[in-house]
Amino acid sequence: MKTRNAALTATLAAAVVATPLAWSALSGATAAPARTTPAIAPTPAPVAPVATAVAAPQAAAQAAAPSAEPGPPVLRVQDVLSHGSPRRTALFEAYTTCLLDQGAPTVTDERPVPDVAYSKERGVAIDFPVPARVERACADLEPVYPPSLEAATNPGFAAQAASYVACLRDHGQWVRLLNDRDISWTYVAGHDVPDDNARIEDECLLANFAD
Secondary structure (H helix, E strand, O other): OOOOOOOOOOOOOHHOOOOOOOEEEEEEOOOOOOOOOOOOOOOOOOOOOOOOOOOOOHHHHHHHHHOOOOOOOOOOOHHHHOOOHHHHHHHHHHHHHHHHHOOOEEEEEEOOOOOOOEEEEOEEOOOOOOOOOOHOHHHOOOOOHHHEHHHHHHHHHHHHHHHHHHHHHHHHOOOEEOOEEEEOOEEEOOHHHHHHHHHHHHHHHHHOOOO
């Protein structure tokens, strides 16, 4: 599993990590899109909607992103908001199906929502890590974390990240970044968490990092 694809195992008063996407199933990844369940549980509010023989998983991914260039599909900022997106769901379903078809090990698992490693149709989840041959076979279907959300792929990341944090604070959500590589953050002690924190996070993310 490429470490490039942010690990959405978001790792409270002062020690709750929040990131835009639950990437938890992808073991070995390092950065974060991802909302796990913090000690102060958020109450998400709806966000405005911001060829020849092709294998079934690949066809599904292409249907979700018909204009995508060859190679791994690249997620957009809109795909990693608190409620995800139909495109993100379709891309990960195609990737998960490919892993299963290639013989990835599985575990029986009940999950409340579609997950990046869960097949609702088959009722099983991928048991990571998968064999190298399986990973290679599905590499072109594994979604890539939005480039704009990481310093390594966004020259303007530092300024945008600072503006993102300022936006959160301006709306009553006091956080601090955990590093200068991505937008993983933790709550600052001594401040309440707004009831509509999911909406605030989504709006600030789009305002500062929109594709």
